[in-house]
Amino acid sequence: MTRIVALERVSAAGLDALRSVPGFDVLELYDDDPARIREALATADALLVRSRTRVTADLLDQAPALKVIGRPGTGVDNIDLAAATRRGVVVMNTPAGNSVSAAEHTMGLLLALLRKIPQANLSLRQGKWERHRFTGTELNGKKLGIVGYGKIGTEVAKRALCFKAEVLVFDPFVSETLAREQSIRLVDLDDLLKESDIVTLHAPVTAATRNLINAGTIARMKDGPNWSAFRTLSRPRTSGPRRLRPRKRSDTKLHCRCATTSSMESCATR
Numbered sequence: 088m089t090r091i092v093a094l095e096r097v098s099a100a101g102l103d104a105l106r107s108v109p110g111f112d113v114l115e116l117y118d119d120d121p122a123r124i125r126e127a128l129a130t131a132d133a134l135l136v137r138s139r140t141r142v143t144a145d146l147l148d149q150a151p152a153l154k155v156i157g158r159p160g161t162g163v164d165n166i167d168l169a170a171a172t173r174r175g176v177v178v179m180n181t182p183a184g185n186s187v188s189a190a191e192h193t194m195g196l197l198l199a200l201l202r203k204i205p206q207a208n209l210s211l212r213q214g215k216w217e218r219h220r221f222t223g224t225e226l227n228g229k230k231l232g233i234v235g236y237g238k239i240g241t242e243v244a245k246r247a248l249c250f251k252a253e254v255l256v257f258d259p260f261v262s263e264t265l266a267r268e269q270s271i272r273l274v275d276l277d278d279l280l281k282e283s284d285i286v287t288l289h290a291p292v293t294a295a296t297r298n299l300i301n302a303g304t305i306a307r308m309k310d311g312p313n314w315s316a317f318r319t320l321s322r323p324r325t326s327g328p329r330r331l332r333p334r335k336r337s338d339t340k341l342h343c344r345c346a347t348t349s350s351m352e353s354c355a356t357r
Contacts, residue, residue, distance in 0.1 A: 088112050092127045093135040097159050125149050144170035160185055164292050183238050190242030226250040232283030235290030236261045244271055255279050280307045
């Protein structure tokens with residue numbers, strides 16, 4: 088019998104598919120009790136985690152029979168890959184599994200920023216009707232800068248183009264041929280920050296992207312009578328929330344806002 092331990096909630100359909108395989112025993116353990124986790128890991132052949140669980144060398148030591156770690160989603164930065172490799176444990180992810188969902192979430196957050204939906208909602212709940220304060224602005228005709236043109240960045244670009252936005256991309260691994268085919272414009276990071284009305288970050292955590300967005304890069308964002316918005320659905324440690332507070336520059340109406348659905352490591356925190 089192959090014991091599969093799920094430490095975080097995943098799609099019921101996925102777990103049902105595993106249970107349908109003869110010889111697979113699936114245990115769902117959504118518990119923070121260290122004793123129960125140790126007991127489950129002691130007999131685990133496979134482990135299912137998402138982004139909350141930190142799969143450290145110590146945790147791996149508690150699972151002597153472990154052969155594989157499954158990560159539904161893209162990032163594996165919560166898993167000690169070196170320790171898993173030393174143990175001969177295979178780590179697998181699903182890099183395209185949530186790309187469309189993440190791209191749609193990105194567009195939702197961008198539109199909320201542009202149209203001031205959270206502020207308007209709060210005002211209305213306070214019994215006010217201040218429509219002229221929350222007119223916002225259109226995405227149509229704006230320049231959207233995408234940092235990181237992987238699966239999610241590509242899906243975001245497709246949707247932004249449908250809104251008739253101009254898409255600028257910074258990604259050293261994207262060719263000019265692909266850029267022409269997908270109606271995007273490749274630029275370096277400085278030009279992207281200077282030109283973009285909106286910057287969205289979808290870069291993985293690497294030595295090159297760690298602290299990629301920081302006070303210095305934010306200071307280079309577009310100056311002018313309109314405002315620039317910054318948002319991220321990037322992996323942890325590409326950015327730091329303390330660096331992304333609302334700010335104004337003198338003699339302009341430029342505002343930098345941050346909307347995030349993850350902790351961040353590509354933006355510096357100091």
